[in-house]
Amino acid sequence: MGQGRKKTPTVIKKMQGTARADRILENEMQVDLVNDLPDAPDLLSTIGAEEWYKVTSQLLHLKMLHSVDLRMIEAYCNEMSLYIECEIDLRKNGRIDVFKNSNGDIIRTQAKPYVKIKNDALNNALKLACQFGLTPSARSNISAPLTTNNTQINNYFD
Secondary structure: OOOOOOOOOHHHHHHHOOOOHHHOOOOOOOOOEOOOOOOOOOOOOHHHHHHHHHHHHHHHHOOOOEHHHHHHHHHHHHHHHHHHHHHHHHHHHOOEEEEEOOOOOEEEEEEOHHHHHHHHHHHHHHHHHHHOOOOHHHHOOOOOOOOOHHHHHHHHHO
């Protein structure tokens, strides 16, 4: 039997105008917002660090970056960098290993191990990305805080 619909956080219910006393969880977990852009973790490669700044700056701007989420964002950035690094290697060295006998005849061919690593990294990154609204379909399910032209101008000068 299914578990039913995922629960919607109270903040989102209030934004959508659907917050009712019977729909609000009394002791809902509250986590701290991050107020300043955090530095990229040392564990990340250059590609991962670039992704880190792209994602964290966007979530910070939307006031949706929480301190408890930073490790999961790090995992997402690491998976994306692994995906990109494998793709770069595959483009440079080819995607297929060819095995030949001593006469030079082809015995068999197979995909290089980096193909599976790349595909697994992309699948892992997509699963994590959905948790943060980093895919188009995930964004359609998230109600972000409203910004007006006045708010955008004020944010520009911050």
